Amino acid sequence: MNLLxxxxxxxxxxxxxxxxxxxxxxxxxxxxxxxxxxxxxxxGKGITTKTAEFLFSNGVDxxxxxxxxxxxxxxxxxxxxxxxxxxxxNYSAKSPGKGYVQYEVYGGVTLGVLNLAGRIHxxxxxxxxxxxxxxxxxxxxDIFFVDMHAEAxxxxxAMGWYLDGRVAAVLGSHTHVQTADEExxxxxxxxxxxxxxxxxxxSIIGMQIEPALRKFVTGIKxxxxxxxxxxxxxxxxxxxxESTGLARxxxxxxxxxx
Numbered sequence: 001m002n003l004l005x006x007x008x009x010x011x012x013x014x015x016x017x018x019x020x021x022x023x024x025x026x027x028x029x030x031x032x033x034x035x036x037x038x039x040x041x042x043x044g045k046g047i048t049t050k051t052a053e054f055l056f057s058n059g060v061d062x063x064x065x066x067x068x069x070x071x072x073x074x075x076x077x078x079x080x081x082x083x084x085x086x087x088x089x090n091y092s093a094k095s096p097g098k099g100y101v102q103y104e105v106y107g108g109v110t111l112g113v114l115n116l117a118g119r120i121h122x123x124x125x126x127x128x129x130x131x132x133x134x135x136x137x138x139x140x141x142d143i144f145f146v147d148m149h150a151e152a153x154x155x156x157x158a159m160g161w162y163l164d165g166r167v168a169a170v171l172g173s174h175t176h177v178q179t180a181d182e183e184x185x186x187x188x189x190x191x192x193x194x195x196x197x198x199x200x201x202x203s204i205i206g207m208q209i210e211p212a213l214r215k216f217v218t219g220i221k222x223x224x225x226x227x228x229x230x231x232x233x234x235x236x237x238x239x240x241x242e243s244t245g246l247a248r249x250x251x252x253x254x255x256x257x258x
Contacts, residue, residue, distance in 0.1 A: 001105060001143060001242055002029060005171045006036035006060070007178060007234040010199030010206040011044045011226035015054060017198045017233040017257045022059045025255075029237065033105050035113055037147055037173040037195075039065035044206055044226040046071030049078045052085055062086065062101060064115040066149035066174055067123050070095070088117035088149060090131035099131070102141045109242055112141030114167075116159070118150025118174070128155075129162055136166050143245045146170045153179070153193040160191035168240045168247050171195055176205040178234050178254060188246030196234030196254065203227030231257040 004026070009018060018036070026034060038060075041051045046068050052075070055063055062084045069087040070076060079085055079097030089099020102112040114135045116128040128148070136144060144167040150156045156172040163170050165187025172179070178196025185191050197206060203226075204212035211222035232254055239249040 001033065001109065001111070001240045002031045003111070003143075003145060003169065003238045003240060004029075004031045004034045005145070005147070005169070005195055005236045005238070006034065006198055007195030007236070008040055008173055008176050008197045008199070009036055009038045009055070010040045010176070010197050011042075013226065013228055013231045014041060014197070014199035015051065017231050018055065018058055018060070020257055021233040021255055026059050031237070033062075033111055034060050035062045035064060035145060035147065036060045037064045037066065037149065039068040039149075040199075040206065042072055044224070047075050047085075048072050049075060052078060052082070056084070061103070062113045064113070064147040064149070064173070066115075066117055086113065086115040088115050088125060088128075089135060090116055090126040090128045100135050100139075102139065109143070110141045112139045112144045114144070114146045116146060116148050118148065118152060118155040120150065120152035120155050122151050128159065132159065132163060136163070142242060143168045143240055148172045149174045151175065156193045157191075160185060160189060164189040165246070168245055169238045169250070171236050171238075178252065180252070182236065182250045182252045184247050184250060188244065190236075190238045190247035190250040192236055192250065192252065195236045198233050198235070199231065200227035200229055201232050202229035233257055
């Protein structure tokens, strides 16, 4: 199985990148399933029903999220009725939606997708390691994928080692910075600290430079707006052995779009 994970899709620029790159990439690289983190797809903050459906119509199979999952009020009911839109599994059971989904990719081969949130420098959440244990134990999927949405690379790295040999891939999201530490861990789990951002790179993690600089320099909050220039598509492609459910190859992808 060839599985593609798209790093945080940011605003209109990110949507443009997906629309221009994903359909041809999926066909050319014979990608069987696409997972995308899209918690910043709606003007850089949150996700809407319209933007979620845009991704599904452009070849994304499962959407993961993170600390901005519920920023847009109207998405709450959509989380509850769309099983392929995930929020972190270690969020409150009373929050809308679920953190895990399992579906058939082809020929009876099933994929389980788990969304987790880190706790270091993040909003309060339950223990992601225990949530991972429970999800893996209860899963009947042939292949298991984890989006570890975390601020600290140490926490993402720890999750990779914790699940090594038990899942096909632990791929990080959230920082909007693509890391260069992709590898197959000793027991067969593909890992990267962060898949990066699909969006505008002439920015400060997606937002226009000047307002963000003003806040850093003066401490005064300014209105942040999404940037629009130097659009790139960032993702990670993992080749997985169906018989073992473990990774054979991991490839970091960054494509300049405009």
